[in-house]
Structure formats: C-alpha cells, structure tokens
Amino acid sequence: MKKLGLFLALAFVSFSLQANVPQNAHIRITGEGSINAEPDQVTFQLLVRAEKDTALAAKQTVDQRVNALLAELETFNIAERDVIAAQLLTQSRFEYGREGQRELAGYEASRSISVTLRELPRMSAFMDYALSVGIEEIQSIQMEVRDHAELEMAALNLAIEAAKIQGHAIAEQFGTQLGSVYSVDVSSGSTRGQYGGVERVLVSGSRMQDSVGQYLQENMEIKAVVHVVFNLE
CATH class of the missing domain: 3.30.70.2970 (Protein of unknown function (DUF541), domain 2)
Incomplete structure (x- = not known):
C-alpha cells in the first residue's frame, strides 16, 4: 500500500512538471543580466x-x-x-x-x-x-542606490536579450527556428562586494577618539534571471 502511494505521488509530480511545458517541440533557456553600480x-x-x-x-x-x-x-x-x-x-x-x-x-x-x-x-x-x-x-x-528600480529593469532587459540570443543560436544549430514564448519566470536580486577599508572607531563614554574611520564604497551587482520556454517552429 505504501509503495502504491509513493508511485502515485511520483506520478503526480511528474505530471505537474510536464504541465509547465508545451506538448509540442520546445526549448528551455535561462538568460542572465547584471548591472554594476556604485552606491550613492x-x-x-x-x-x-x-x-x-x-x-x-x-x-x-x-x-x-x-x-x-x-x-x-x-x-x-x-x-x-x-x-x-x-x-x-x-x-x-x-x-x-x-x-x-x-x-x-x-x-x-x-x-x-x-x-x-x-x-x-x-x-x-x-x-x-x-x-x-x-x-x-x-x-x-x-x-x-537611489535608482535601484531602474537598474533592476536594465538588468532584466539584458537577461531577456541574452535568453533570446541563446534561443536563436541553439535553434539554428538544430536546424529549426525559435517560435513564440510559452512561459517566462523572472527572478532578480542584488549582491554586494566586500565592504572594507575600515579603521576602528573607538568610543570611550560619550567621547570619540581623535582617529577618523575611512570607509570604502562597496560595489553592488544588480542581477536578473529569466527562465523562458520557447516553442520551436
């Protein structure tokens, strides 16, 4: 009985995964885009x-x-x-x-x-x-960065363009053509480089020491990833 239940569960998962792609010929592509920015x-x-x-x-x-x-x-x-x-x-x-x-x-x-x-x-x-x-x-x-939304959109445009270029190139290698988009999944985020070059700022009671900390700007990378399923013609 347990084996039957496991088989039914696996069959359902397999069916769910297949439901996310078309039944006809298709290709799945992942495109990535990133923008480097200095914080302001x-x-x-x-x-x-x-x-x-x-x-x-x-x-x-x-x-x-x-x-x-x-x-x-x-x-x-x-x-x-x-x-x-x-x-x-x-x-x-x-x-x-x-x-x-x-x-x-x-x-x-x-x-x-x-x-x-x-x-x-x-x-x-x-x-x-x-x-x-x-x-x-x-x-x-x-x-x-103040214009974070604009930079996210720029990274997304790069990711979309990368997915299209890859899709056309792969389809051409297999002697077919890239068709319409069946589905798109988008994710984005920001990563930051090491925040360094910091001298210690010492506090004694409520008085600061004479030393002044120096702080280097960290680099920010704003990334976007698109997972696209294209139909093939």
Missing part, C-alpha cells in the same frame, strides 16, 4: 538606550539623546523624510541576589532610529556625531 546613499540603523533608577529618568535621557541627534541632521543635509524613529520602549531590569532572590535593579529605555544619508563622503563624520551625542550602537550600515 547609506542607511544607518541606530539604537539609543539608557538605564536609570526610574522609568521616567531613562525615558528622559533617551529623549535628550534623540533630540540632540535630530537637531543637527540639517548639518548633514538629511531631510525629515529620511528619518524613521521607532516608538520608545521601557522595561524593568532585574538582578538576582546572593540567595537567588529577584530584585529590581532599575529601568531601561530604548529607541531605534533609521537615518538615510545621501552624501557618502560625510558617512564617517555622521557616525562620529551620532556616537558623540550618546547613540549607544550603530546596528547596521546598508549601502544603497
């Missing part, structure tokens, strides 16, 4: 956090640091639309005493902020400033 903006994910004896004191400390950061964003030509500040969160902190009892140790407040900087040469200066006003952590640095 960067998005930082920042974390502000404070621990105090009361929830109010922790919140006020976080508010002060966030306000100090926001007050100078115009200096870096950062528009309001390029800043996303999450809601402030507060929570109790507990510690365990020598006898294992749970004791209230204070309160923690935190807030996440996303900031997009459109002037890459000022990237290091912005991080220095953010840390100097009490930003606890730079959680991530995401290099981006």
Whole structure:
C-alpha cells in the first residue's frame, strides 16, 4: 500500500512538471543580466538606550539623546523624510541576589532610529556625531542606490536579450527556428562586494577618539534571471 502511494505521488509530480511545458517541440533557456553600480546613499540603523533608577529618568535621557541627534541632521543635509524613529520602549531590569532572590535593579529605555544619508563622503563624520551625542550602537550600515528600480529593469532587459540570443543560436544549430514564448519566470536580486577599508572607531563614554574611520564604497551587482520556454517552429 505504501509503495502504491509513493508511485502515485511520483506520478503526480511528474505530471505537474510536464504541465509547465508545451506538448509540442520546445526549448528551455535561462538568460542572465547584471548591472554594476556604485552606491550613492547609506542607511544607518541606530539604537539609543539608557538605564536609570526610574522609568521616567531613562525615558528622559533617551529623549535628550534623540533630540540632540535630530537637531543637527540639517548639518548633514538629511531631510525629515529620511528619518524613521521607532516608538520608545521601557522595561524593568532585574538582578538576582546572593540567595537567588529577584530584585529590581532599575529601568531601561530604548529607541531605534533609521537615518538615510545621501552624501557618502560625510558617512564617517555622521557616525562620529551620532556616537558623540550618546547613540549607544550603530546596528547596521546598508549601502544603497537611489535608482535601484531602474537598474533592476536594465538588468532584466539584458537577461531577456541574452535568453533570446541563446534561443536563436541553439535553434539554428538544430536546424529549426525559435517560435513564440510559452512561459517566462523572472527572478532578480542584488549582491554586494566586500565592504572594507575600515579603521576602528573607538568610543570611550560619550567621547570619540581623535582617529577618523575611512570607509570604502562597496560595489553592488544588480542581477536578473529569466527562465523562458520557447516553442520551436
């Protein structure tokens, strides 16, 4: 009974795969296209956090640091639309005493902020400033391109053209002609090169060291892949 069930399952899978291609003569082609681009903006994910004896004191400390950061964003030509500040969160902190009892140790407040900087040469200066006003952590640095959608379309056009060229060449080698398109499956994505050349940025309390980090722009490759089934004439 189990063997029969397995046979029926395999038969169904085989039928499903065959249903995705025409019954007449056809050819399946994969075309790839890619565009190399240099990033022209960067998005930082920042974390502000404070621990105090009361929830109010922790919140006020976080508010002060966030306000100090926001007050100078115009200096870096950062528009309001390029800043996303999450809601402030507060929570109790507990510690365990020598006898294992749970004791209230204070309160923690935190807030996440996303900031997009459109002037890459000022990237290091912005991080220095953010840390100097009490930003606890730079959680991530995401290099981006503004016209990503246009570059994706350009990569897709290259992939389509590559599929057509391959299809015509293979059909000609077999003495036939490429016909109409039966089906198309498209996938796209971005890959990034190594993000390197970084000197450590040291923080002591809320003061930055005099050393300034140097950051090399990473290369971005925007890729598109098309899987095409052509009819043959």
